[in-house]
Amino acid sequence: MPEGAMALVKPEMKSYVWLQTADGTIQQVEEEVAVFCPVICREIFQKSMGSSKTNAIMLPERVNPSNLGLILDYCRFHQVAGHSIKERKAFDDRFIRSDTKKLCELTSAADSLQLKPLVDLTSRTLARIIEGKSPEEIREIFNLPDDLTEEEKLEPLKNVTDEPRIRLLNRLYAKRRKELREREEKKIVEVEAEHGDQRSVDDLLSFINGEDKDPKGIKAGKCKKKNRRKKPHTKMSNGDSK
Numbered sequence: 001m002p003e004g005a006m007a008l009v010k011p012e013m014k015s016y017v018w019l020q021t022a023d024g025t026i027q028q029v030e031e032e033v034a035v036f037c038p039v040i041c042r043e044i045f046q047k048s049m050g051s052s053k054t055n056a057i058m059l060p061e062r063v064n065p066s067n068l069g070l071i072l073d074y075c076r077f078h079q080v081a082g083h084s085i086k087e088r089k090a091f092d093d094r095f096i097r098s099d100t101k102k103l104c105e106l107t108s109a110a111d112s113l114q115l116k117p118l119v120d121l122t123s124r125t126l127a128r129i130i131e132g133k134s135p136e137e138i139r140e141i142f143n144l145p146d147d148l149t150e151e152e153k154l155e156p157l158k159n160v161t162d163e164p165r166i167r168l169l170n171r172l173y174a175k176r177r178k179e180l181r182e183r184e185e186k187k188i189v190e191v192e193a194e195h196g197d198q199r200s201v202d203d204l205l206s207f208i209n210g211e212d213k214d215p216k217g218i219k220a221g222k223c224k225k226k227n228r229r230k231k232p233h234t235k236m237s238n239g240d241s242k
Helices: 002-007 038-045 065-078 085-095 098-113 116-130 135-141 164-196 199-209 218-241
Strands: 014-020 028-031
Touching: 014 038, 028 065, 065 085, 065 098, 065 116, 098 116, 098 164, 116 135, 116 164
Parallel strands: none
Antiparallel strands: 014 028
16 A cells, blocks of 8 residues: 555544433543443443433433543443453452442442443442441441341341342341341250259259159159059959958
């Protein structure tokens, strides 16, 4: 190809789509990045949305400009082929270095866009944060009300909007309830083993040797029955001798 012709070759033009968050903010994003989110992908290819500013894709309420920027950064890196597993892990480790509140908001936003890889990443991080924490500490971390009894704190939380952080909490609470039940059952068995027989050693020895005075009068009852059987037998013998 002549040099002049090569100079006329232009780089491939990128396609862009328009996205709008619930607060009314509209921004233009590379289509190849945006389609990494299944919800946005369907809006583009099934509903022909996002082609202009006036035809912007309305994003779910839980997506705001701040967490949308983070989500797009995640998509820009992971939609590019060729990254090694080590490179992807290093990126993810840097990406999740944030406070718990932001991680919760990011998890909810990614979940509303059905971006499962990011939801899995942030959920694992949150699980590590709350591992070993008490219900009170967990509620404080997630800014949940703490006006419940001990039993109520471990009851499943209502999750009308299918929040991933609530799903995570409910799985943790189910595990804690199981541990609590097992602990209580073990305690009951130990108490029964310790207080299974309240009789003294002397009483037990007397029972073993047949000297136990049965409190229910079982032995006495048996003796009386034997005596009743013997008496009529004696009378019959006297009658025969006459």
